Amino acid sequence: MSIIPEEHDDIPLYEGLRVDEQRYTVKGDQWQEVYDFYMKELPANGWKLQHKGSSLDDDDPENDWGGFYSTWVKEGYNWELDVRSMYDQSDKKTEVVFDKHDIHTATVWIDEAPETMCVYEKASDDTCRTIEDRETIQKVVDLINSSLDWNQTTEPHSKNSKLQIGNLGIEVLYKEDEMVYFKSEKGTKAMKPELEFFEYTGLAYERADN
Structure with missing residues (x-):
């Protein structure tokens, strides 16, 4: 986990989450509540959703995972925020991980190749x-x-x-x-x-x- 929400005013922490090594956890199966929380609160703090996916989108009956992933960007930041969560059936806890990744850009310098x-x-x-x-x-x-x-x-x-x-x-x-x-x-x-x-x-x- 490369980012700590408590150190950022614009990244709220879902109620009940506690630090557990390289992740946050909360008792019980709450990943859908966590999902709803961040889909509402991050846009309210200026974040724009880039990508998302969840087990609700998975139609394969053999997959029994529960969780989601999401990627966010915000104006003025040169990195993107990754928030993902899943329910650990063995520990009976919901895990949440926050990460940040640099945004790599490649600006076009030359629109058209010259003759020489x-x-x-x-x-x-x-x-x-x-x-x-x-x-x-x-x-x-x-x-x-x-x-x-x-x-x-x-x-x-x-x-x-x-x-x-x-x-x-x-x-x-x-x-x-x-x-x-x-x-x-x-x-x-x-x-x-x-x-x-x-x-x-x-x-x-x-x-x-x-």
């Missing part, structure tokens, strides 16, 4: 290597667009290259077997060290185990 792309092996270079193959350029654009937006600090990297894609200059920071960072006027993105990216751009890259 310039690759600077070093960001400080005055001359570049031109790529004119549209399919290759499109693959590079897709990799950059699908990379996750990054709001944390970037680790120091030994290599600093640059791509010029249309009017957008993109600094590329990388190091063997570590995250690749893209920096531009649009912000910062992070990508796992995809070998395809280095194959398409021709930037020098060697794995640490080579």
Whole structure:
């Protein structure tokens, strides 16, 4: 459980719930009451329901579980709230778990792949290597667009290259077997060290185990 409701004014706690290791519990089969409580109280505290499901939606007669799951988001938060509950028949208790998960976004930086792309092996270079193959350029654009937006600090990297894609200059920071960072006027993105990216751009890259 990665979030404690008592520490958040906008996450109410169902009456009777008590901390029990990595969960909250209350005596008896109360998961439907817990479900009704959070479906009412979380929206009242500004939360918007993203996903939900419960045993009431399960038509399989062989499944005898009782419980629900739900995912919520709120404006101003860069994480989503997960609330789930189930009835433990052996302990005769209703369990409730609260978790939070980071919301990962990938902002589109480049709407359309240009006819040419310039690759600077070093960001400080005055001359570049031109790529004119549209399919290759499109693959590079897709990799950059699908990379996750990054709001944390970037680790120091030994290599600093640059791509010029249309009017957008993109600094590329990388190091063997570590995250690749893209920096531009649009912000910062992070990508796992995809070998395809280095194959398409021709930037020098060697794995640490080579």
